[in-house]
Amino acid sequence: MSTELIIAIIITIAGAATPILLAALGELVVEKSGVLNLGVEGMMLIGAVITVAVTLTTGNHLLAVVCAALAASLSSLIFGVLTLTLSANQVATGLALTILGTGFSALFGQPYTGKDVPLLRSPFPPELATDPIWRVLFGYSPLVYFALIMVVVVWWFLQKTRAGLILRAVGENDLSAHSIGYPVIGIRYLAVAFGGAMAGIAGSCFPLFLTPQWVERLTTGRGWIALALVVFAAWRPFRLLAGAYFFGLMMIFEIYAKTNSAFRVLPSEFWAALPYLATVLVLVLISLRREGSTAAPACLGKPFVATG
Template sequence: MSVGFFIDALVTVIGVTTPILLAAIGELVVEKSGVLNLGIEGMMLIGAVTGFAIAFNYGPDLGDWAPWVGVIAAGLAGAASSMLFAVLVLTLGSNQVATGLALAIFGIGLSSLIGASYVGMTIPQFGQLFPDSLAGDPFWRVLFGYSPLVYFALIMVVAVGWFLTRTRAGLVLRAVGENDVSAHSIGYPVIPIRYAAIAFGGALAGIGGSYFSMVITPMWAEQMTAGRGWIALALVVFSGWRAGRLLAGAYFFGVLMTLELYAKASGFSFLPSQFWASMPYIMAVAVLAIMSARDVTGSEAPACLGRPFMPNS
């Protein structure tokens, strides 16, 4: 195999990994605060349809700024949808698992409703950040041939890792996730901190969703995220709730997601294409099952993860 083949494969892996990396790093912050939000898939789809709709309707007026405005709108839409979840679980005390699943279903339905008039329509692709002399070079495109969202995702991994381990605010957020009662007793605002974490996670999920409709396939199709939000959830557990491991795990799943394309291109037809397409989801279930059986996550997961907190209780 040539060097060009490996460069093509690496560029593909990095590209398809970006949306789940964005969603997973946002969910990492949410879970570090002690909240479990299973609605990533729904928030990604809401972000995807919002970003596409903004770019489609206002592209001629906004010109080169259209994709940037679309991505910002997708992030805001993801954050807004996450606030529905936050109000229900933080203010009203509803079950986090049931509410997260409801948010996922709500996002799927709402995105299908909003996107019904956009099915099959296209927009200009949110192209690479660097000039063609670098982005189109057979060698240098492995570093410079990506959408701005790819670099944004990598920056967010570093920023979140630094925030959680090196800042006082990150320490407070982790304290809230480890022992919310103690954090509340010494004066930390548990509920506002969790609201902020959920909004951040929703914004990144929305931006991750916009990557599907504006970068990977710049057209609208129902449920175009194809379950990637569930992989992002598994990735947080797979990483042991650590940003560095999350980055490595994301690219591991990215390799699995590209196997279908390269298996077909290489002529490995002894297995059906459906097997290769299902491989990331099979691995996600297997990883969760193995880690649960070995009780690996017991000491790494935030102690208050999924537990409701009522300040007056």
């Protein structure tokens, strides 16, 4: 296998990994605060359709990504009001948000179907990206770099800042956090809004560099993969990064296993199933290692009602 092919594979993997990495990073923060939002796929679709609309009307990619983040964040606040203020079931509300996002994006996107969306290309001078070796560093869409930066930012926030510590405390033991005076509901609102914004940006990846068009259900289930990824990563940002690229690698390997005899050591179906098998394996390993506990935040998915 030539170096050029290896580099080409790496670049394709980065593209496939970026949307699930962005969405999973947002969901990781949400889940760390003790909230399970299954609406990732719906929020991604809202982000994707807003990106298409803004890019086609204004031609401004940055504005499109910001609007996508805001719109998806706004939609996540619907989930917030229902589950946090009104203590509705988080699983049911999250699924409803996915259905809402799918429907809204289909309706809102109708005028934009059948149109070619201008690509968001590498921010570096094209000369840097023509050489195959340099392409591996400079040949990506800005959102790929943004996702990598956000991994560090989320890790730093959760592990190194006081605010991150409070957020984790709220997710691990909401009653204690409440009793020492932290606004549990307020903190969870912020986490949910951040998760929405990240899902929206993840949605932007599709029209901006993966599949530059709008059609209904453009994200085809990548939001669900992001949810599996959070579990796979055991709620840790750097493991999430490795997991996203591993999932991306498997998606691309599946295709190579079908087209290239060098990859045909195992059937393509095996590569396609591997991310999910690996997620199950990780869950098993986690529960074996720490007896009686999982890596999940203790309050994950449980509604919080302040007493007294």
